[in-house]
Amino acid sequence: MKSCSVLLAALVCTVMLDVGNxxxxxxxxxxxxxxxxxxxxxxNTHECSYEDSCLSLSERxxxxxxxxxxxxxxxxxxxxxxxxxxxxxxxxxxSSNLCNGGAAAASAASGPFxxxxxxxxxxxxxx
Numbered sequence: 001m002k003s004c005s006v007l008l009a010a011l012v013c014t015v016m017l018d019v020g021n022x023x024x025x026x027x028x029x030x031x032x033x034x035x036x037x038x039x040x041x042x043x044n045t046h047e048c049s050y051e052d053s054c055l056s057l058s059e060r061x062x063x064x065x066x067x068x069x070x071x072x073x074x075x076x077x078x079x080x081x082x083x084x085x086x087x088x089x090x091x092x093x094x095s096s097n098l099c100n101g102g103a104a105a106a107s108a109a110s111g112p113f114x115x116x117x118x119x120x121x122x123x124x125x126x127x
Contacts, residue, residue, distance in 0.1 A: 030050075032048055032055070034066060036065045054093065057083065
């Protein structure tokens with residue numbers, strides 16, 4: 001029964017931390033990675049305006065552009081006008097902090113959620 005109490009406490013702490021993070025960052029400006037080039041790891045960040053989203057645009061040759069962009073500009077025809085020197089590209093726009101950084105950013109953001117799921121599963125099995 002003691003292990004059940006410990007698991008329940010861990011689960012409650014995880015939920016409180018997640019709610020605290022949501023309240024802390026609510027209302028603050030969106031942060032995006034900002035770099036242009038053949039970088040696999042982009043460490044520069046920029047605070048965007050309230051009407052922006054994060055852009056990750058990849059050229060066929062391997063060059064990647066990461067930056068803030070107005071959400072309304074995030075469409076193929078508009079991006080072609082904004083980046084005329086980039087011939088063929090794929091792009092992704094997103095609206096959570098540092099979401100345009102690739103797999104490293106996604107895995108860092110999912111850490112607390114995975115801990116929450118693991119704690120919930122352990123609580124369910126043991127209690």
